[in-house]
Amino acid sequence: MNKTKAIISLLFSLGLFFVLNTKIGSVPPVGKFLDPFAGFWKNAENREIRGGALKLAGLRDEVQIVFDEHQVAHIFATNDHDLYFAQGYITARDRLWQLDFQTRFAAGRLSEVVGEKALELDKYQRRLGMSYGAENMVKELERHPRIKAMATAYAAGINAYISALRPEDYPIEFKILDYSPEKWTILNTGLLLKLMSATLAGGSDEFYMSNVLNRFGAEAVNDLFPDYPFRNEPIIPAGTDWNFKPLQTVPLSIVPDDKTRIHTRQKEEGTGSNNWAISGSKTASGFPLLANDPHLDLTLPAIWHQIQLNAPGINAYGVSIPGAPGIVIGFNQKVAWGVTNVGADVLDWYQIKFRSKEHKAYLHDRQWKPVKLRLEKIRIRGGKTVVDTVFYTHHGPVVYLTRPNFAKANNIPEGYALRWVAHDPSVDIATFYYLNRASNYTDYRKALSYYIAPAQNFVFASNENDISITPNGYFPLKSPGHGKFLLDGTTSSTDWKDRIPFEHNPTAKNPSGGFLSSANQNPTDSSYPYYLNWEFAGYERGNRINTRLAAMKTATADSLRTLQNDNYSVLAKNVVPTMLNLVNKEKLNATEREAFNIIEKWNYHFDATEIGASIFEIWQKEAYNKVWDEFSDPKLPMRLPNRDRTVQLLLKEPESVWFDNISTSKKENRNDIIHDAFRFSVDSLQRKFGLIGKNWQWGMVKHSHVPHLAKIAGFGSRMIFNGGSKTSINALNESNGPSWRMIVALGKIPSGYGVFPGGQSGNPGSFYYDDMINTWERGQLNELLFLNSPTDRDKRIRARLTLKNKH
């Protein structure tokens, strides 16, 4: 009896401990996780920033690191190796889980951590050739020893941090997902850069466009999807001389076809950005000012990591991408630079004709060329390994022979090879290596020549009073419309053969207007002799920036700060008066009439407290979808004409047949569509937010917040009550918006101001995880601490850390 009792209770206890030590489904190992000695409590940090002295193997000399009140590290090293080693070390200390998770995501290795549910995502990432591209970058580094040394030292620094960790020291997400960090390699750096390309230059509409062409014919396509916008405000000021002799391109005829299933998706506009530079002639100080705010899908841990890098030949401050050495956006003693996305067409699809079902050869210029196989071995948590075979042509991978039921894959045509600039050999980080050390315009131009992808509008200013902007990257040499649709892969006539020479990339320097800006819009007017893409972001943000910059006379950093926070919508100004006229006031009920009066008085600012903004946003979206209902076909996925074309239709083509709603027998016209959409917007706001009042305010309706990178509940930000819209300079949507706002006032000594929606630490249990969000929400900036030496004194300095070589 006693024995039975003993055995049963012992087995029960053992079972209990086993269960609480094991991850079950997505529930972390409960006992291990709650253990206050080594579980998540260990990640609850106090306010103090860790300084002191540390001995690390792999350093050549001593490194001094100063931490300011936001835990930003200011690194002082005596050589490049130690500088990037220390950057890697500090980045890992602040952001280890983010480094690990993002590279696993990029490489298609999430199944190793979360199990089978990530399998389709992993296959997708691998089939796009993310690792293939990263491997090509690593190979290319062999030709650039200095840049390779930078990446290697950075990796060594990350690994120095990892190797000293005990499991209890792991970031909390490792404990929740129950896995361990692994050693960093330069391939991981490549993967992160490829991830940037996937985000910023990985979109593709060709499949949808070809479907539009099949459905509506060439005439409708030319009308609704023109190669040049109705309204334009080019980045390179109109009238800028192109002082080169352009290369020739051969026009192509287009279009194989593909018929398929799935739903239409509206092209998501959101990843946009602003930057500008003003020459000293328009500033109070007589020196240039530069501003940049890149818009991305916001996450915590913050996308960017602030850092100051100081060593012989470099003293730069700015933000880096965790996982890549150097500073991407920032300034040094003499110059400042920033980037926005270009959005050129650097991704194309080629229809492949295989010889047989074995897929061993494909037809190209009447020859059967061999297909290369790449075996992707996906390890799944729990032991199983799935092998996925990907066929590679000279273009790149045939991403799907049969598309899976997976949302991200919806825009990928079946049996097509992907030609994508992100696969090409590149040393993009060389650009940042040299920009960080630049002292004038010539250095800026040299640095830019290394850059391939994702193409960016590099704005620049120097204290020698030069300003410049260059839409820059590898632009394939294309005839107009090349790659607007799916391409025939059986002939070399559609192949990418060459690039636009770097010297021919559009660029402007010291224009007569005294300023330069970009907001992802068309880089040039129609005088530019090359084709970059048929469509760019709308002109609205760029137009507003230029209007306000043109009016500035003695600008200061603060005038630029207010400009970055400008919520005015040029779109609203352009269309609201017309739209109001089309509403039949007689047919409105009391609430609708009240809403009408509100929007009539609205000043077109998407401020957080504006109710008119909420009504307009839903109104225009509904009208847009109603107008283009013809493009919604569950059997044939298409995309809709863009905003620019829609505005043109609304303002200039009142009789257009497109206004008709095809699902009704009645023939709708422009008035019906706008009137009905208005009533819809009021109705939907009322259903969601009750009677017109505080809850209708734009800040409440928009509901901005910053989610956690892995969407772990509680690890994101609270709701942010803020203005902004996609067509405002302050382009803050629900959780997409300014990921870093920076303003630099150049001079003998530069003053930098900046803030991002997050903090330096990636630990949700740190005071420095989101300590900058409030400042960011209020539209204010922190004055950036730019030190000259590690012994500088400043009241914002909180800790000092010395790294010494461990012999």
Place this chain on the structure above:
Amino acid sequence: MLVILIFFIAFILQLFLPWWIIGIVAFAVSAWQAKSGKQAFAGGFTAIFLLWLTLSLWKSLPNEHILANRVGQMLMLPDWPFTWIFVVFITALIGGLTAGFAALSGYFVSLAFIKPERKK
């Protein structure tokens, strides 16, 4: 005595051994010291409940409960400023229960195999 022994031995061993050491400690101490099943469970439970309560508070107070409140939301608890209290309580409870059961089995095993003559 049982409580004090488990508390201190577990505290010292937890500084460098994994969390499940609390089970072994509760088991062994109870096998050696416990006088009844009830006493064993209560001893193991109380010792580790208090140990984990103290330690989690010691971590959470200087953190101003930032992390505990976030973890509370992760555990689907409501977003209140004092959610951390529940998280501390859950932690102590889980530690207490596991140690309690380990102590109980320690007592039973001792009764059946080690010191069968000790009591009826």
